[in-house]
Amino acid sequence: MLNTALKYFLAVVNAGSLTVAAQKLHVAPSAVSRMIKKLEDKHQTSLFDRHARGMVLTEAGELLAAYARRAYLESERAHAEIRDLSYIGQKLIKLSANQAFGRELLPRAIGEFRKIEPQVSFELNVLQSSEINRRVRKGEDDIGLSYNLSPPEGVHIQYARRMPVFAVMSPDHALATRPTLSMRDIADWPVALMGPGSTIRFIVDLCCMHEKIKLNIALTSNNQGAIQNFCRDWGIISFSGDLTVLESLESDKLVAIPMTNDELRQRTLHIQTLSGRELPLSAERFVQRVIHHIDTSYEGKRLQQLAWPLANDPSS
Template sequence: MHGIALRYFVEVAQAGSLSGASERLHVAVSAISRQIAKLEELAGAPLFERAARGMVLSDAGRLLLTHARRTMLESESVLQEIAALKGAARDEIRVASVAGVARTFLPAAMARFRQDWPDMRFDLHVDTPREVLRRVAEGQAELGMAFNMERAGGLSVRYSRRAPVHAVMAADHPLAGRASVSLQDLQAYPMALTGSGTTTRRLFELGCALESVQIEPALSCNDPSPLHGFVYGSDAIMLGGYISVTHSLDRDQLVAVPISNAELQSRTLQIQVMQGRVLPPRTEAFIALLCGELDGLLAAQR
């Protein structure tokens, strides 16, 4: 299977049509169609189902897409290693992450990594858990960090550790001295919550439904950063993982109290990579640093 044919195939799969791939590649539709036909002849099976809404991958096409993405990414890594031999390498690690991890933990880890790899560059994309894992599965990021409730297909988990949701509040809050709090305890105070696409919000709503607790947030925001300002110096409470708030607890005079609800205790933090992909040494070294720092940080949580 030739590289150019795989490249055209990947573009058609992503665009959903020959014309869409043609616009992205600046290549004639007829040329792309010929390459797809050759791949289908070689595979001995149709790679797409042609429909009015466009071209949808067949079962064979989905298998080939996984192979094609992995092959193209590994070729890119080899070319970068060859460039390094000539002193012309542009070292970069592409990372996708949810906002809670990207707020302070990841940038701090990147800065520490550059102490040993001073020429390393990072590209960080912050999004919802679903989008983070999609970018990793499609090769747009080498690794993804997200809080997950279920395992996604096509990905390999390199790190997984329980990361419960905490109630975060001002240090002088009436509940601040508790060893833990319940969802019923939270009912008496204004709640600041992340958006509906986050794992924390989904778990919170599930926990409330199972315990027949009704809590309407006083503030809901798609970005967790403004929630800190809402909680600071007030009786409001926000939800967050220990890793998301640990760097601001002392600075903002906040405390993180565990929540006794089983659903909010079930969350895990994962580092995931594309299944079967061979990562460059620099990325493996960065993953090793992340795993070590996460172990230390999560072991310190209450």
Template sequence: MAALHSLTSPALRYFLEVARCGSISEASLHLNIASSAISRQISALEDQIGTPLFERRSRGMILSASGELLAAYARKVQLETDRVIGEIDALEGLQKGRVTIATTEGFAMEFIPFIIGQYQKIFSGIQFKLDIYSPREVANIIRKGDADIGLAFSLTPSEDIRVLFSQPSPVLAIMHPEHPLAGRKKVSLSQLTAYPLALPYPDTTVRQLFDICTSQQQLNYQMAFVSNYLAALNQFAVNNNGLSLSGEISVRRLVQTGRVRAIPITDKGMGIRNIEVQVLTGRTLPKAVQSFADFLIGHLPPDDVVK
């Protein structure tokens, strides 16, 4: 980290920390730098550029339009510096490195930990950090440079995000093998809504697609259980209390062990989302990040996995 600091401008570092914290005093605590020093660097930066970078308010500081542009640039400078330092440290190969992943809960329950474990059997010196967000937040985290790789279900393109891999990921009906619908090859929403449902919160793509499709068809349903914890929703189905909804990748091991069945839904609107592996546009990925991204993509499901 010391090498990283010596290669980046103090003014940019201080500027980014103030932007993140929303105040000079809080940035001072995080950086262990005097508030006056940070204030001088920010003022000098504004004088050099010739425009205010922050709007000073009674409750703190927020970026101006010019500040937003500079922040995007400064984050890319820091990421590129980090990459160069990492490449210098790892000239002998993938002996060490760090990969930060932002993803949604569905991927984090089983899939990502399994893939990390498999990767570390080959490259044991690579360390990982995994943080969980809503699908919309994943892209924001990548955009801000707080994670190297984003893995999320997406409905629409995201600005400043480069998609390394995109794969359709329809929503499936998850049920106990003894459920009345478990013997069917496909089911419709009108059939599903006749049974108690365990549903996630509206900030998930599963719930958004379900709400749109049921509203369009004017379907009434019994939401027996709602939670922001996907494992609890799946357990509702495991215990044969009703149905849950999920993508294949989130319940793969439950299906493989025979604890649930995952059945395709015939309504077209339930299949319009994609799995995306996301990185920041314009960023040259560190060697460890690119290597793991390639490894990850190689383990994502093919088109016909749930047909």
């Protein structure tokens, strides 16, 4: 359990304000201020810069905050595992992931996991990669799954796998029988794209810039489900990883054609956790379940046919 000084310190870090932190702790602001002063005296340095907009961590404060978060999570892990010995209460695993994984992969993995450990519950946030990395670094989520062009910083990479981009379309599309496609092959056909800010939109735009191609954009959306339905029902082409549309591939509602452009083979799936933290046993078992689910997906006939030089490469 965190001592009182660290508990109050973390409350100020999370609230960004001494007064707000005191309200949440149900104590007087002077009590919180004394604890912060105690820590600053102990470490002989300032932990916060005081601004009109609130309390901002100094470099030393950032280091102490990282330690305090790990200590808090370790305390929670120990409490949960002691509680598990008597199977009392529920365990909660907090996840954040790109839409690519939040739509099909994680619901499947969660469902399978809860068949074995029904006492475990989950909280899933669907976010962009930078926010996933921030939440895992700050200890707000236990596990993050994201697509990245380079390894996310400040976290422990549990698993990495190169995940190329495919052209996705209905089976009756004129290009659906092609073994591979280039961006030039697609240039004259209407496409649906994710909105700016997503990793896949960035690399599609980068590819088009290198090829000096302007796509015929019929739809831009931040919702993968809307894009998939639009492709399936109206003969539009989209771009995604094959895991993202696994259910539609298995039911032959969509096909995924490998792309030959180098830019579209640079994206990597990373499963990340907080550096220096030992996960609760239930969370560690879930990570292994997700990894197993991904690996076995590529052992199946459908994704084995689609795979474009994929490698399980934790160092990528």
